[in-house]
Amino acid sequence: MESISERIASEIYDKSYAIIDDFISEELRVSLLKEQSELLEAGKFRIAAVGKGEKKQVRTEIRNDQVLWIDSDNLNKFERQYWSKVEEIRKAINQRCYLGLKSFEAHFARYPIGSFYVRHMDQFQQVLYRLVTVIIYLNDSWEEEDEGTLRMYLPQEDGSEKILDVLPKGGRLVVFMSGEIPHEVMPTKKERISITGWLRDID
Numbered sequence: 581m582e583s584i585s586e587r588i589a590s591e592i593y594d595k596s597y598a599i600i601d602d603f604i605s606e607e608l609r610v611s612l613l614k615e616q617s618e619l620l621e622a623g624k625f626r627i628a629a630v631g632k633g634e635k636k637q638v639r640t641e642i643r644n645d646q647v648l649w650i651d652s653d654n655l656n657k658f659e660r661q662y663w664s665k666v667e668e669i670r671k672a673i674n675q676r677c678y679l680g681l682k683s684f685e686a687h688f689a690r691y692p693i694g695s696f697y698v699r700h701m702d703q704f705q706q707v708l709y710r711l712v713t714v715i716i717y718l719n720d721s722w723e724e725e726d727e728g729t730l731r732m733y734l735p736q737e738d739g740s741e742k743i744l745d746v747l748p749k750g751g752r753l754v755v756f757m758s759g760e761i762p763h764e765v766m767p768t769k770k771e772r773i774s775i776t777g778w779l780r781d782i783d
């Protein structure tokens with residue numbers, strides 16, 4: 581039987597994205613959410629920046645979430661559980677799509693009420709090594725009226741785009757090709773928590 585990772589890899593191969601509900605257990609989701617709120621309390625989060633290197637700057641008209649990078653050399657028990665599940669995805673995508681993915685980098689992201697991230701692409705000049713975006717949502721509950729959807733602009737064969745709105749439901753995993761799918765976070769009406777990461781072709 582096909583594993584979840586193999587299913588993700590074949591969906592990435594076929595349509596450049598995959599959405600998997602209940603990718604992590606409730607126990608793991610709650611533990612990661614709790615860790616996030618403790619780190620927030622401790623003042624560890626920073627206003628997210630855009631760009632990289634010398635071009636890096638805070639531009640709150642583009643994005644106004646807060647992030648905290650996870651140190652992949654010092655993972656705690658729960659982070660390690662998530663990393664090992666992503667590792668399965670990395671291997672499966674490499675087998676199916678020959679992308680040569682080597683490593684994973686990720687940060688917690690917190691979107692306070694009213695915050696957003698305008699349309700963008702995750703792979704650009706400074707970060708061409710970001711090949712696949714992997715997002716896990718940690719929210720306790722999410723309804724249509726909470727808004728804050730991930731809006732994906734799926735390129736169509738005829739050159740047009742198809743909009744796909746994804747609710748950031750807890751336990752839901754979204755994977756997509758970083759250089760192929762423009763996307764945005766619509767303004768949220770409820771605090772919105774996730775871990776966003778990228779599979780890379782560098783160590």
Ligand SMILES: O=C(O)CCC(=O)C(=O)O
Pocket residue numbers: 689697702715729730748763764765774776
């Ligand atoms: O949280 C999301 O749904 C998307 C976040 C995002 O696009 C990013 O951090 O680059």
Ligand SMILES: [Fe+2]
Pocket residue numbers: 700701702763
């Ligand atoms: Fe993004």
